[in-house]
Amino acid sequence: MKKRTSFSIFKSVVIALFLREIQTRFGTKKLGYLWGIIDPMTQIIMFSLVKSALHDRGMSGIDYPVFLATGFLTYNFFKALMNGSMSAFDANRALFSYRQVKPIDAIVSRFFVEFLVLFASITVFISFGLFFGLNISVKVFNMVILAVAWLGIFGIGIGILFAVITNFYETFGKIISFISLPLFFLSGLLYTVDSLPPIAREIILYNPIVHFIEMIHGNYFSVLNTDYVDYEYMIFWTIVPLFIGLFFYLKAEKKIIAS
Amino acid sequence: MIELKNVTKYFKTEGEKKYILKNVTLTIHSHVNLGILGRNGAGKSTLLRMLGGIDYPTIGTISSPNTFSWPMGLAGGFQGSMTGRQNIKFVCRIYGQRAKQIN
Numbered sequence: 001m002k003k004r005t006s007f008s009i010f011k012s013v014v015i016a017l018f019l020r021e022i023q024t025r026f027g028t029k030k031l032g033y034l035w036g037i038i039d040p041m042t043q044i045i046m047f048s049l050v051k052s053a054l055h056d057r058g059m060s061g062i063d064y065p066v067f068l069a070t071g072f073l074t075y076n077f078f079k080a081l082m083n084g085s086m087s088a089f090d091a092n093r094a095l096f097s098y099r100q101v102k103p104i105d106a107i108v109s110r111f112f113v114e115f116l117v118l119f120a121s122i123t124v125f126i127s128f129g130l131f132f133g134l135n136i137s138v139k140v141f142n143m144v145i146l147a148v149a150w151l152g153i154f155g156i157g158i159g160i161l162f163a164v165i166t167n168f169y170e171t172f173g174k175i176i177s178f179i180s181l182p183l184f185f186l187s188g189l190l191y192t193v194d195s196l197p198p199i200a201r202e203i204i205l206y207n208p209i210v211h212f213i214e215m216i217h218g219n220y221f222s223v224l225n226t227d228y229v230d231y232e233y234m235i236f237w238t239i240v241p242l243f244i245g246l247f248f249y250l251k252a253e254k255k256i257i258a259s
Numbered sequence: 260m261i262e263l264k265n266v267t268k269y270f271k272t273e274g275e276k277k278y279i280l281k282n283v284t285l286t287i288h289s290h291v292n293l294g295i296l297g298r299n300g301a302g303k304s305t306l307l308r309m310l311g312g313i314d315y316p317t318i319g320t321i322s323s324p325n326t327f328s329w330p331m332g333l334a335g336g337f338q339g340s341m342t343g344r345q346n347i348k349f350v351c352r353i354y355g356q357r358a359k360q361i362n
Contacts, residue, residue: 004355008355009353012355016352019348019349020338024341095349096313098329098350100354101353257314258315
């Protein structure tokens with residue numbers, strides 16, 4: 001057998017894990033594909049109903065369901081990346097007995113699965129939007145794409161770091177899932193940062209996810225802007241966890257495989 | 260050919276170091292049938308796992324210019340959530356076979 005370069009091995013392993021991931025997640029249960037859509041759909045319907053029940057005028061020039069959809073889809077994407085990475089090692093542990101399969105391949109393949117899920121759900125939501133005649137026009141298309149891709153890199157960085165830590169301290173995973181409960185309300189999904197009182201605004205801007213959501217909202221809707229987005233803060237939160245995560249990963253790779 | 264250089268492997272149990280290999284240097288040549296004998300818990304499987312590259316020595320290196328299969332019969336390797344056919348396809352894929360060859 002011909003020796004392959006490490007990159008071609010990495011590529012074939014990621015493809016194999018990707019296909020396996022899709023088969024196990026969606027293949028056996030036929031409803032699997034639907035969950036990626038039903039989940040945010042129910043959230044959007046619920047919060048839209050609450051909003052209209054409160055007789056809130058809402059934001060002028062914006063269809064509130066579209067506002068919710070842009071936030072929820074990207075937030076779910078990030079959350080799935082973070083949680084998926086943390087469970088990736090355990091889910092694929094049996095496959096580490098093949099020498100080619102490295103733990104990080106599991107995370108990378110999950111990253112692509114989540115991207116696929118996001119892409120599919122966006123497609124479905126756009127068709128729903130068109131069907132119900134909602135205003136889904138985008139202000140700056142390229143910046144929205146950049147924000148989503150950036151969020152993906154941020155997500156995988158956090159994911160790698162958390163995955164390595166969870167592998168050695170199981171309670172860490174529980175702490176994270178506990179913290180991420182209120183995160184749903186503190187990530188600027190239901191409101192814009194601009195609509196908050198100044199003190200709340202200052203506090204909430206410490207949350208890096210808010211910046212990503214604001215960047216998406218500001219570039220998607222023509223009536224919103226990206227005044228509160230701090231790009232340096234976002235770069236900091238993208239690079240630092242990614243490099244710390246990769247550093248610890250390299251140190252711990254053998255232990256993760258052997259454990 | 261598989262080369263072991265100053266290989267030491269131990270597990271820590273209750274503060275005690277249980278050695279499986281202590282500073283072992285040896286070369287296993289190609290086309291040689293080799294049996295490993297040892298008591299229950301002596302570390303036969305661990306040695307095989309280390310030779311197969313899915314476990315690592317605490318100190319020292321194990322290297323080989325050859326390609327070889329993953330350690331068989333040591334449990335694991337098959338994923339319960341996949342069917343047998345899917346498992347086998349998975350193995351073919353990580354060894355870089357094309358879709359046509361797999362089917």
